[in-house]
Amino acid sequence: MTDDAGKLVLRLTVGVLILLHGISKLLNGVGGIAGMLADAGLPAFLAYGVYLGEVVGPLLVVFGLYTRLGAVLMISNMVVALALVHRAELFSIGPMGGWAIELQALFLFGSVAIALLGAGRLSVGGRHGRFN
Numbered sequence: 001m002t003d004d005a006g007k008l009v010l011r012l013t014v015g016v017l018i019l020l021h022g023i024s025k026l027l028n029g030v031g032g033i034a035g036m037l038a039d040a041g042l043p044a045f046l047a048y049g050v051y052l053g054e055v056v057g058p059l060l061v062v063f064g065l066y067t068r069l070g071a072v073l074m075i076s077n078m079v080v081a082l083a084l085v086h087r088a089e090l091f092s093i094g095p096m097g098g099w100a101i102e103l104q105a106l107f108l109f110g111s112v113a114i115a116l117l118g119a120g121r122l123s124v125g126g127r128h129g130r131f132n
Helices: 002-028 031-039 044-063 067-084 102-117
Strands: none
Touching: 002 044, 002 067, 002 102, 031 044, 031 067, 044 067, 044 102, 067 102
8 A cells, every 4th residue: 555655645746746837837828838949940839738748647647547648748748848948957967966957857757657657546547547
């Protein structure tokens, strides 16, 4: 049961923290992301994909419903964010001595862990792991 509790803590932590970024985008729009995509020579409409990675994916993960799919959406979102926004910081140390992109790395690798582990019993999928 402690494995399932650990999966729940991981799912809730990573899912809720990424979802907060998604709520911000729901409230304020994705214009800034569309501009960055256009500057990179990519179609601006791809910015709406952030809603998949920062709203839909985290909600699936938090509830433990199609958890691995939700985690893959979050992974995709973080890979794009790293490539588009944080590329210059990949090999940098922040002002406090940590990796400059440690938050993004925790989101990315936490999502990878969720994709590998699944939801566990404490989820909508329940004891038999349906939809996990």
